[in-house]
Amino acid sequence: GxxxxxxxxxxxxxxxxxxxxxxxxxxxxxxxxxxxxxxxxxxxxxxxxxxxxxxxxxxxxxxxxxxxxxxxxxxxxxxRSDAIAPWTFGIRSLYRYLAGRGLTDSVPTSVSSSRRTAA
Structure with missing residues (x-):
């Protein structure tokens, strides 16, 4: 391959x-x-x-x-991305998973983000 x-x-x-x-x-x-x-x-x-x-x-x-x-x-x-299950495992899910395994001290409760727009 x-x-x-x-x-x-x-x-x-x-x-x-x-x-x-x-x-x-x-x-x-x-x-x-x-x-x-x-x-x-x-x-x-x-x-x-x-x-x-x-x-x-x-x-x-x-x-x-x-x-x-x-x-x-x-x-x-x-x-094909439009033919398979949608992506649902985001950053909060990751932190919950890591916390559940004892690999982090906290789970985020909110996520702030900035978005850029083209003029």
């Missing part, structure tokens, strides 16, 4: 994460883990997957693993 290995650093990104999320989040792409792959690092694949010059694209059923020795692995099968 296709494999991409390497290291990338946030200081090398070419796109602002908040702008990216604002532009892409919706029923057609609701899974935020995938957004970070489009920041312009080497994890935004440009290597041809099939025909020369055709670039890279995921295929339905692909197994995608993003791993870090310090954080573990995120493993997903590629499917």
């Amino acid at each position: 296709f494999r991409l290995d390497g290291v990338s650093f946030m200081r090398e990104i070419s796109r602002d994460p908040l702008d990216l999320v604002q532009q892409t989040c919706g029923a057609h792409h609701q899974y935020p883990d995938g957004f970070m792959l489009f920041l312009g690092t080497m994890f935004s694949p440009i290597k041809d997957r099939g025909a020369a010059g055709a670039g890279f694209t995921h295929h339905l059923g692909d197994r995608v693993t993003i791993a870090s020795p310090s954080l573990g692995a995120l493993v997903n099968r590629v499917q």
